[in-house]
Amino acid sequence: MKRHEAETKLAELIEATKEEAPIPFSPRDAERALSALLATDDLWEVVRLSHAPMRFLCAFWNRMVKDGLLAATDGRLKLTDKGRDFALALGVSPAREAVCDACEGRGVDFRKLFREAAERFVDICKNRPEAIQDYDQGYVTEATTLARIAFAWQRGDLEGKEIIVLGDDDLMSIAAALTGAPKRVLALDIDERLVDFINEVAEREGLTNLQAAKHDLREPIPEEWLSAFDTFLCDPTESFVGFKAFVERGLLCLKGVGSAGYFGLTHVESSLDKWARIQQFLLESGAVITDLRDDFSGYVNWGYIETMRSWEWLPTKAKPKGIWYCSAFYRIELLRKPQLENKKLEGNIFEDEEAATT
Structure with missing residues (x-):
């Protein structure tokens, strides 16, 4: 297949896929998806490496299967000879990774700051409440939580500070309090199981600076x-309304100029168009992005994989064995006090066209 033929075919594939999944998806997104398919045949690894919304990916794969470019069986996605020729004609090469073994690609090694606290945190997590679909929960690995807190610590946003955690199935409030560095840590959550668990840990571990509500x-x-x-x-949660329910509330809780916020954002449920909308919202709110670490957070596979909405979209089905759902870690800092309304948010905060795990 010649290059111009492959480019024409790619444009046709994207347009056909958009009819089924009408969300933003560019030729560059498609190239990343093909690059992932050249690197592995494990469905969930393809999701992780593609860095593209899962809803479009699934529709894209299904279209490729229909066109004889992709075979999908037993949880495996394998390019056919025709599909491989198509990808190579586009000049696509296999996805490559060069991740640091010490920090797992995060750029921060929590072991340099945590000693006993890290061991205590891992032990505490053994009895944590399991993630439930009702609140779109899915918690990260213990190493991820510890790395997040270490990152905030080295940025000067932990020691002697008053910290608020909005939604805490990752138990960041506990990890932060265990360091002994913050002046105060408050965790807010809608899930009474988590609120009770955090307060019980605070009492048992003597963490007088920690409270959950x-x-x-x-x-x-x-x-x-x-x-x-x-x-x-x-x-x-990653609908735009849901994002604001968390981050806008966080901004309202900050004291003012120089205060900082941290949040995660995926590619699985957020297109780059949504990333752009979110970044614009942050700038308009008086915040600047100071740090963005992609694939910083790895999530433990939750127990409701087979009931999340994207399960039905998959061209072949198999439960993931390794970490596939990852998110970027953002740090923002206030340049001016945000002018935001503290009002009730209406509607479904958990779903939009790009949502995949609800």
Whole structure:
């Protein structure tokens, strides 16, 4: 197949796929998807390496199967000879990784800051509440949580600071409190199981600087928490409304100029168009992105894989064995006090066209 023929075919594939999955997806996204297929035949590894919305990926794969470019069986996605020729004609090469063994690609080694606290945290996590689909939960590995806290620590956003965690199935509040560095840590969550667990740990471990409270982030933030914290941490659900339910609330809780916030964002459920909308929202809110570490966070496979909405889209089905769902880690800093309304948020905060795990 010649290059111009392959480019024409790619354009046809993208247009046909958009009819089934009408979300932003560029030829560059398609090239990344093909690059992942050249690197592995494990479906979930292809998702991880593609860095593209899962809804479009699944529709793209199904179209490729229909056109004889891809074979999908037993949880494996394998390019046919025709498909491989197509990818190579486009000049696509296999996806490559050069991840640091010491920090797992995060750029921070939590072991340099954590000693006993890290061991205590891992032990505490053995009895944590399991993730449930009702609140779009899915927690990260213990190493990820510890790395997030270490990153905030080295950025000066932990020691002597007042911290608020908005939604905490990752137990970041516990990890932060265990360091002994923060002046105060408050965790908010809608899930009573998590609130009770965090408060029980605080009492048992003697963490007098840690407290958890039940709060639905769709509701306005109580007056006592507004402009009261130096740092916020969260891992928001990824509809745009859901993102704002977490990050906008976090911004409202910050004291002002120089205060910082941290959050995660995936490629699986957020197109680059959505990334751009989110970044624009942050700039308009008076915040600047100071750090962005892609694939920083790795998530433990949750127990409701077979009931998440993307399961039905897959061209072949098999439960993942390794980490496939990853998110970037953002740090933002306030340049000015945000002018945001502390009002009730209406509608479904968990789903949009790109949502894959609800």
